[in-house]
Amino acid sequence: MKPAAFEYHVPSTVAETVGMLAELGDDAKILAGGQSLVPMMALRLARPEHxxxxxxxxxxxxxSRENGSLVVGAATRHATLQRDPEIASAVPLLARVAPFIGHFQIRNRGTLGGSLAHADAAAELPAVARALDAEFEVAGPGGARRVAAADFFQTLFTTALEPDELLVAVRFPVWEPGSGFAVAEVARRHGDFALAGAVCGVRVRSGRITRVAIGLIGMGSVPVRAEAVERTLIGTEAAGLDLADVGAQAVADADPPADVHAGARYRAKVGATLVARALSTALEEANRG
Known part of the structure; x- marks a missing residue:
C-alpha cells in the first residue's frame, strides 16, 4: 500500500514548528527520522493530513554538558548516539544501547526524540530514559517546560506531549566516574524489537553499592523501572550478591504483555535472567573503576 495524500511542511525554527502544530491540530504529525511513522502511513495505520x-x-x-547533565538534541540520530565520544564518556548507556536499535539503516535515520515520543515499551531508548531519570525539554505555545521521564510515558504509544508541543532535547544525568553500565536483551533476530531486556547502571564504593538504576524493556505498557529492588540494593555488599534473586525481584511487579512472539510468563522469566546478566556486567565494570 501507499500513504494517503498529505500536505508537507518544512519549518526552520522551533517557534515556527510549534505555530504550525497549533494551527494544524490533530491532523498533523511530526516527521523526524520517520522510521516508525512512514511504515505506519504506508500501511494506512496512520493517515495524517499534514x-x-x-x-x-x-x-x-x-x-552539550550543562549542570551535571548531558543535553542531547531530540533530532540526534541513533548512529550519533552510538559513535559520539562525548556521549560514550558522559552517558555510556546511551552508546551501548544504540547498536541494539534496529539495523544500521534505521540508526542512520532514526532519532532520539522520535523513539522517545513514539513511546514503544519494547524499544531500548525509553527504558534508558526511565532508568536514568532523564528530563524532556518540550516547547509549546505556552512556552518551554520540562517533563520527568517518570511522567512522560503514560501508556503504550502515549506520552505527556500535547498535539501542539515539540520535544526539543533530553537531559541525561551524568554519573560519577567509576560507575558501570550494561545492556542485555533477547530478540528473535538482532535488530528486532526485544522480547525482553534490561538496562543497568551501578556505582560501587568500598565494596558497597551506592547508586543503582535498573530499567526493563518490553515488560509493560510503559518502560518499567525496578525502583523497589534498587532501594534494597543501596548499601549492600556487591560481592556475593544473589543476582538471580535480584532479577526475580526486579520483574515481580511487572506486567509483561503476551502476543504471538512470546507469552507473559516467558517474558518475565527471561527478563529476570537478563536483569541478573546486565547487573553482573555493570558490577564488573564498576569494580574495575
Missing amino acids: LVDVNRVAGLTGV
Missing part, C-alpha cells in the same frame, strides 16, 4: 518535517529546524541536534 506532515511537519523537523529535520531543518535549527537547534534540534547537538550535544
Whole structure:
C-alpha cells in the first residue's frame, strides 16, 4: 500500500514548528527520522493530513554538558548516539544501547526524540530514559517546560506531549566516574524489537553499592523501572550478591504483555535472567573503576 495524500511542511525554527502544530491540530504529525511513522502511513495505520518535517529546524541536534547533565538534541540520530565520544564518556548507556536499535539503516535515520515520543515499551531508548531519570525539554505555545521521564510515558504509544508541543532535547544525568553500565536483551533476530531486556547502571564504593538504576524493556505498557529492588540494593555488599534473586525481584511487579512472539510468563522469566546478566556486567565494570 501507499500513504494517503498529505500536505508537507518544512519549518526552520522551533517557534515556527510549534505555530504550525497549533494551527494544524490533530491532523498533523511530526516527521523526524520517520522510521516508525512512514511504515505506519504506508500501511494506512496512520493517515495524517499534514506532515511537519523537523529535520531543518535549527537547534534540534547537538550535544552539550550543562549542570551535571548531558543535553542531547531530540533530532540526534541513533548512529550519533552510538559513535559520539562525548556521549560514550558522559552517558555510556546511551552508546551501548544504540547498536541494539534496529539495523544500521534505521540508526542512520532514526532519532532520539522520535523513539522517545513514539513511546514503544519494547524499544531500548525509553527504558534508558526511565532508568536514568532523564528530563524532556518540550516547547509549546505556552512556552518551554520540562517533563520527568517518570511522567512522560503514560501508556503504550502515549506520552505527556500535547498535539501542539515539540520535544526539543533530553537531559541525561551524568554519573560519577567509576560507575558501570550494561545492556542485555533477547530478540528473535538482532535488530528486532526485544522480547525482553534490561538496562543497568551501578556505582560501587568500598565494596558497597551506592547508586543503582535498573530499567526493563518490553515488560509493560510503559518502560518499567525496578525502583523497589534498587532501594534494597543501596548499601549492600556487591560481592556475593544473589543476582538471580535480584532479577526475580526486579520483574515481580511487572506486567509483561503476551502476543504471538512470546507469552507473559516467558517474558518475565527471561527478563529476570537478563536483569541478573546486565547487573553482573555493570558490577564488573564498576569494580574495575
